Amino acid sequence: MTKAVPSEIETDVLVIGGGIAGIFAAITAQQKGLEVTLVDKGSPGNSGATPFADTFVVFDEERGHKRQDWIDTVAFNGEYLNNRAFLDLLMDQSKARFQDLQDWGVLGEVKFGLVLRKHVIRNKVNVIERVMMTTLLKKEERVIGAAGFALQDGQPVTITAKATIMCAGAGGFKPTGFPIRSLTHDGDAMAYRVGAEITGKEWIDAHGTPANKPAAGRTQWNLNPHGIFMTGQPKHGARALNLDKEIEVHMGGLPPLAGPPPYAFGALPDGSQVPPPENLPKHQMVGGSSAGLAVHKAEGIFPQNNTCASNIPGLFAAGDGLGSMLCGTLYAGIGFSFSGSSVQGAKAGEEAADYAQKADLVKISQLDTAALNNSMFEPMERESAITAAWVTQILQNAMIPYYVLYVKEQSRMEAALTNVEFMRDHLVPKMIARDPHELRLVHETENMVLNAEMKLRASLYRTESRGSHYREDFPARDDKEWLAWIKIKSSEDGMELLKHPIPESWRPDTSVPYEERYPARFPGELEFRAGQKAA
Amino acid sequence: MAIAKIENCNGCQMCVLVCPTDVLRMDEKTNTALIAYPDDCQICYLCSLYCQEDAITITPDKAGELVLGWGPS
Numbered sequence: 001m002t003k004a005v006p007s008e009i010e011t012d013v014l015v016i017g018g019g020i021a022g023i024f025a026a027i028t029a030q031q032k033g034l035e036v037t038l039v040d041k042g043s044p045g046n047s048g049a050t051p052f053a054d055t056f057v058v059f060d061e062e063r064g065h066k067r068q069d070w071i072d073t074v075a076f077n078g079e080y081l082n083n084r085a086f087l088d089l090l091m092d093q094s095k096a097r098f099q100d101l102q103d104w105g106v107l108g109e110v111k112f113g114l115v116l117r118k119h120v121i122r123n124k125v126n127v128i129e130r131v132m133m134t135t136l137l138k139k140e141e142r143v144i145g146a147a148g149f150a151l152q153d154g155q156p157v158t159i160t161a162k163a164t165i166m167c168a169g170a171g172g173f174k175p176t177g178f179p180i181r182s183l184t185h186d187g188d189a190m191a192y193r194v195g196a197e198i199t200g201k202e203w204i205d206a207h208g209t210p211a212n213k214p215a216a217g218r219t220q221w222n223l224n225p226h227g228i229f230m231t232g233q234p235k236h237g238a239r240a241l242n243l244d245k246e247i248e249v250h251m252g253g254l255p256p257l258a259g260p261p262p263y264a265f266g267a268l269p270d271g272s273q274v275p276p277p278e279n280l281p282k283h284q285m286v287g288g289s290s291a292g293l294a295v296h297k298a299e300g301i302f303p304q305n306n307t308c309a310s311n312i313p314g315l316f317a318a319g320d321g322l323g324s325m326l327c328g329t330l331y332a333g334i335g336f337s338f339s340g341s342s343v344q345g346a347k348a349g350e351e352a353a354d355y356a357q358k359a360d361l362v363k364i365s366q367l368d369t370a371a372l373n374n375s376m377f378e379p380m381e382r383e384s385a386i387t388a389a390w391v392t393q394i395l396q397n398a399m400i401p402y403y404v405l406y407v408k409e410q411s412r413m414e415a416a417l418t419n420v421e422f423m424r425d426h427l428v429p430k431m432i433a434r435d436p437h438e439l440r441l442v443h444e445t446e447n448m449v450l451n452a453e454m455k456l457r458a459s460l461y462r463t464e465s466r467g468s469h470y471r472e473d474f475p476a477r478d479d480k481e482w483l484a485w486i487k488i489k490s491s492e493d494g495m496e497l498l499k500h501p502i503p504e505s506w507r508p509d510t511s512v513p514y515e516e517r518y519p520a521r522f523p524g525e526l527e528f529r530a531g532q533k534a535a
Numbered sequence: 536m537a538i539a540k541i542e543n544c545n546g547c548q549m550c551v552l553v554c555p556t557d558v559l560r561m562d563e564k565t566n567t568a569l570i571a572y573p574d575d576c577q578i579c580y581l582c583s584l585y586c587q588e589d590a591i592t593i594t595p596d597k598a599g600e601l602v603l604g605w606g607p608s
Contacts, residue, residue, distance in 0.1 A: 046553040051581055111585060113553065129552065151557055176597055179579035182555035215537070216578045216595030389574065437557055437572055 005128055005150045005157055011037035012356045013349075014145055014161035015125075016133050016187065018044025020053065020338060021319025021345035022167030023116050024097065026125045028349030029165075034356055037159055038120065039128040041151070041182060041440070045116030048169040049320060049337070052179050055231040056342070057335030058098045059091040065233055067091060073234045078328015079467045079518065080483060080508045085306035086297070086324040086344070090336075093343040098230060101342075109227045131157050133186070134376050134443050136164065136315065137364055138194045143314035144362040146190070147372050154380075154436035156373045160364060162356035163314055165348045166191055166301060170293055170320040173396050173448055177209025177217035177289030185292075187321035188454075189447035191301050196310045197487040199323035199500075200299035201451070201458035204406060204468040205331075206241045207293075208258065208285035217289055231335035239520055240331040241295070243470055245287040246406035247523060258285040291400040292451060295468055296337035297326035302487050302500075308348035314359065318348035325485065329467020379433040379442040386430040388441035391423060392448065398423075399452050408459050409472045417456045423449050453495065458486050461497045465522045475524040476532075477514075483507050537576035539592045544568045550582035550591065558582075 013029040015022045018040035026038040040047050059065050070091060074082050104119045106112045121127055133148035137160065145160035168187030172180045192198050209217040245255035301310045301317040303324055308316045319341035326332070326340045398419045399405060403412055428446050433439035464478035465471050484499040508517050514529070538558060541550075544567035551559045551568060559582060560571040568590075576593075583591040 042555050042557075043552045046581060046585075047555065051553075051555075052579070113581075114585070130557075176577075179555070179577050181575070181577040213595040215597035437575075440557060441575075 005131055005155060007155055007157055009037055009126070009128070009157070009159040010361060011035050011126065011159060011161045012163070013037070013352050014039065014159050014164045015167055016146060016164065017048060017167035017169055017319070017321070018042075018120070018127070019048035019050035019167060019169055019319060019341065020116070021321075021341040021348070022165070023120050024342050024345030025165045025167055025318055025349035025352070026120055027123050028346045029353040029356070030123055030125050032350065032353040034353050035126070037126040037128060037161070039131050039133055039146075039148070039157075039159065041130070041132045043117055043129045044120050044127060045113035048183055049180060050116075051113045053338040054226070054228060055335035055338065056094075056098055056101070056228055057090075057231045057233070057333065057339045058094045060095050070234060073236045074327060074332045075506070075508075076236060077234060077238055077240070077330055077332050078325075079330065079477065080328070080506065081325060081466070081485065081502060082328030082332075083303075083325035084506055086326045086340070089306055089347060090326060090340055090343050093346065094339045097339065097342040097346060101228060107228055112227050128157070132440050132443065133168075133190065135372060136190045136194045138312070139362050139364070141313065142362070143194060143312050144364065147369075147376065149376060149436060149439065151436050151440060154377075154439065156376065158364065158369055158372070160361055162359040162361055163316065163352040165352045166315065166317040166321055167319050167345065167348075168321050170299055171448070171451060172290055172292030173399050173452070174392055175289055175291040175396070175400060176215040178207050179217070180290060180293060184444035184447045185451040186444070186447050187317065188300055189450050191310065191312070191315065191317070192450065192488070192490055194312060194315070195490060196312050196315060197302035197489050198300065198454060199302040199485050199487050200294050200325065201454040201488065202462045202469045202486060203294040203298040203329055204243065205290045205293040205295055206243055206245060206287060206406065206468065207290035208245055208255065208287050209289035211284040211286045214286055214289070228338070231333070234333045234336070237519070238333055240333055241468070242330055242520075243406055243468060245285060246402040247470065249287070249402055250407045251523065255285050255287065257282045287402060287406065288400050291396070291405070292448065292455070295327060295329065295331055296320060297322070297324045297340050298329070299323055302485075306347070307351045308344055309351060314355065316348045316352045316355075318344035322348075323485075329469065377439070379431055379439055382430065382432045384430040384432050386427055386432060388431050388433070388438060388445040391427050391431060391445050392441070395420070395423060395445070395448055395452060399455075405455060405459065407470060407472060410460065413456050413460050417453070417460070420449060420452045420456060424453060454488050457495055457497060458488060461486055465525070470522055472524065475522045475528045477518050479508065479510060537578050537593060537597065538570055538573060538582070539594050541568050541570065541590050542592070543588050543590045545588050545590075547587060549585045549587070553581050553585050555579065555581065
């Protein structure tokens with residue numbers, strides 16, 4: 001089943017990552033008549049966050065959904081920084097993509113990852129499994145493919161492509177309890193290194209995990225016995241996955257108890273209601289289980305428009321690795337992530353196929369390939385005692401505590417940044433790998449350290465609180481300065497941070513009094529505002 | 536200790552393919568799956584869900600040792 005991989009591949013469209021975004025991207029591009037290669041660190045359908053998905057939100061006017069309601073609700077919940085173009089895309093396409101999953105036989109199947117894998121192979125996509133991509137190839141300001149190595153035997157793999165779609169997901173600091181330890185922001189890191197704009201790093205995903213078995217969040221959730229099912233609609237004021245747990249702990253209390261969700265969970269294909277998960281009594285949750293992750297769809301490659309294109313020609317992105325800001329600063333509700341990734345994957349596949357039809361294949365010279373391989377395999381040649389496991393552990397110790405990236409404050413973040421800069425400059429260049437598995441860990445750790453730096457710099461830059469970004473030293477929303485996204489770009493002086501204002505027509509109505517515009521309170525917020533007024 | 540043992544493996548390699556964190560490899564001599572990198576197990580249960588023989592035992596406790604020193608283990 002695990003077969004040898006050719007070391008040089010030429011293709012029209014390269015898709016990196018085989019979660020649901022990558023699968024839709026690959027199949028859509030293939031159906032437009034192009035040759036498509038999909039490469040994954042693991043195997044498509046079983047990769048990234050996809051095998052743990054259960055809900056898919058469908059916008060359907062026939063079920064009484066109203067477009068304006070959804071627009072208003074998601075903007076309110078996302079505190080106005082959601083990207084309405086991507087919500088439009090979801091409202092336009094989610095029903096058709098859900099129908100695709102039904103047609104492919106995915107629904108009602110617990111092992112749906114295997115169904116997806118079979119489907120992508122049956123559709124004549126060239127699937128390359130257990131190969132980690134480390135580097136995007138760039139020539140004449142254009143992305144022309146990617147390079148990496150096979151996990152089984154460490155063989156180098158170079159793929160040249162007319163268009164590349166990054167679907168490698170988001171990631172975290174290999175936290176415990178939430179199954180994202182294969183996700184280390186590899187896509188963001190590869191794209192950043194070739195000059196792509198990255199966004200959304202200050203937003204925080206606050207998934208918890210059961211206090212009695214913190215490393216095994218999946219035992220409590222169970223593997224969903226229904227497979228993928230459809231969910232209803234966003235709820236006004238839902239504030240999903242907010243910072244309640246972390247703020248409560250910071251104030252000296254206990255995180256609130258969690259139990260079965262109080263709302264109807266969703267509908268099965270036959271229209272019957274899905275019961276809430278069984279065996280889920282009220283239990284104590286603790287935080288940090290998804291540390292390093294931003295709100296779904298908030299972080300990643302900054303889209304230049306709703307076509308999933310990056311600022312680098314030839315590079316597209318979709319899913320959790322595209323900073324589409326579908327939901328904004330807080331998650332809009334269950335089902336948005338899987339549905340969002342599906343519609344964006346299909347869109348990126350279509351756009352990349354159009355681009356590839358007009359583009360030529362640029363070959364990479366043997367000399368360039370040799371240089372690339374030298375740098376990729378350097379950790380296997382190093383004389384050092386620094387292991388990726390150790391660097392990962394100290395990165396976790398620096399970044400996961402609630403008082404660094406959940407309840408934020410300037411001096412604490414600056415202290416963490418000093419620590420992370422040391423890792424970047426003195427530990428990352430010395431990490432060793434003794435086999436291809438460790439080589440993977442080295443590259444993953446380097447990407448996690450980069451993500452940590454981005455998260456700290458973006459969080460320091462945003463001098464306000466909003467949604468899932470809470471700063472004790474700036475505990476109020478600042479609509480004058482911060483109705484804007486942050487873009488991070490590589491420059492000669494290191495990381496460059498830029499403000500990108502949201503379109504004028506998406507701004508909230510400032511004639512509505514502040515406390516009504518933003519009914520959710522941060523600790524210290526009203527006192528801070530009163531102090532500002534007095535000054 | 537997360538993924539704990541594999542018994543009565545039929546050698547189908549499915550677990551090697553679906554493990555998101557590359558914990559499992561094949562033992563070429565016995566043609567059975569082997570827990571090669573237990574520290575990287577994320578207790579996600581995918582391997583046991585997909586195992587046709589129900590051969591894999593997973594416990595909910597965290598795997599991995601604290602890496603105290605900065606030398607290779």
